[in-house]
Amino acid sequence: MAKLKETQTGDTLCDKLHPIVYPPVVYPEPATTFAMEPKTRGDEDKISAALHRLMEEDPVLKLSRDAQTHEMLLSGMGQLHIEVIVARLRKRYKVEVNLKKPRIPYRETIKAAAEGHGRHKKQTGGHGQFGDCKIRMKPLPRGSDFSFVDDIFGGSIPKNFIPAVEKGIQEARVKGFVAGYPMVDFQVELYDGQYHDVDSSEMSFKIAGSLAYKDAVAKCRPTLLEPVMKVEISVPEEYAGAVMGDLSSRRGRPQGMEQRANMQVIKAEVPLSEMLSYDAELTSMTGARGSYHMEMSHYDEVPGHLQDKIIATSRVERGEVPSEA
Numbered sequence: 001m002a003k004l005k006e007t008q009t010g011d012t013l014c015d016k017l018h019p020i021v022y023p024p025v026v027y028p029e030p031a032t033t034f035a036m037e038p039k040t041r042g043d044e045d046k047i048s049a050a051l052h053r054l055m056e057e058d059p060v061l062k063l064s065r066d067a068q069t070h071e072m073l074l075s076g077m078g079q080l081h082i083e084v085i086v087a088r089l090r091k092r093y094k095v096e097v098n099l100k101k102p103r104i105p106y107r108e109t110i111k112a113a114a115e116g117h118g119r120h121k122k123q124t125g126g127h128g129q130f131g132d133c134k135i136r137m138k139p140l141p142r143g144s145d146f147s148f149v150d151d152i153f154g155g156s157i158p159k160n161f162i163p164a165v166e167k168g169i170q171e172a173r174v175k176g177f178v179a180g181y182p183m184v185d186f187q188v189e190l191y192d193g194q195y196h197d198v199d200s201s202e203m204s205f206k207i208a209g210s211l212a213y214k215d216a217v218a219k220c221r222p223t224l225l226e227p228v229m230k231v232e233i234s235v236p237e238e239y240a241g242a243v244m245g246d247l248s249s250r251r252g253r254p255q256g257m258e259q260r261a262n263m264q265v266i267k268a269e270v271p272l273s274e275m276l277s278y279d280a281e282l283t284s285m286t287g288a289r290g291s292y293h294m295e296m297s298h299y300d301e302v303p304g305h306l307q308d309k310i311i312a313t314s315r316v317e318r319g320e321v322p323s324e325a
Helices: 044-057 079-093 159-174 202-217 237-249 278-286 304-317
Strands: 032-038 062-065 072-076 097-100 107-110 114-122 129-139 146-150 186-194 222-236 253-260 263-271 291-301
Touching: 032 044, 032 079, 044 062, 044 072, 044 079, 072 079, 079 097, 107 129, 114 202, 129 159, 129 202, 146 159, 159 186, 159 202, 186 202, 222 237, 222 278, 222 304, 237 253, 237 263, 237 278, 263 291, 278 291
Parallel strands: 146 186
Antiparallel strands: 032 072, 032 097, 062 072, 107 222, 114 129, 129 186, 222 263, 222 291, 253 263
16 A cells, blocks of 8 residues: 555554454563754754654654753664664755763752851942842752742741742752752741842842852752662573672662563662663673663662762863863
């Protein structure tokens, strides 16, 4: 049949009078993810349209965009699979892309409670700017994100300026404090401040809020969090020992092992940063007889000896220090 415009992979073709629908194919989860950027500026829309057409042909492919790192991510069954797709993009749609390892969406949090004070005062030709606020900051359980508590009594800050304080803190926390990653899992309580009848404005209190945040977070023992993945690896029994040993070297925490048919299934929690090139290494370890899939589990604190390296790399990426340093 030629020119089937509406038909997609997985559809059943049958007689209208005798409809038959075959059970849908269960496709495997993608195992490898690459970040992708166009070689030519302005080709992003073109690449996205071409990839959506390729995804109709190949349902295992997944295209997404990381909200934190803003990278376009292409996931497939392995490095070879992704490279074939990139070759098709070049040959069929005349667009070229660069592949690279995706950036890890680290986050930041605090480990202690502290108070902070932010005061913004500026005198110009006309009206000045004045905002003053005091906050208490404390850690929250993992996964709580952010909470703002208005504990102002007696009108030390007028009600209409309080949302501006929260906005200033929200904007500051997205930029992080340690390495430029979003700050999460903490609570801010606004409990005192001062205002001026003429010079106070929303902008003044927004700036004061961000200054109070920076003052408090510096005392709260800020730290880095990393995404930890739930990983299932299926390998022949003779390779199980080698795979377990390799997982330990990747800071993996084994969660158990079970037999399925003639394969051993190893379950573990492993930091995402240690799994970026796992597809090729598992193939090498098992002679291409092993497979794995992983999904997001939770965020956990990065060990201290690794934090310095991540912070230094982040500072170079943000242009705060020359790359030679």
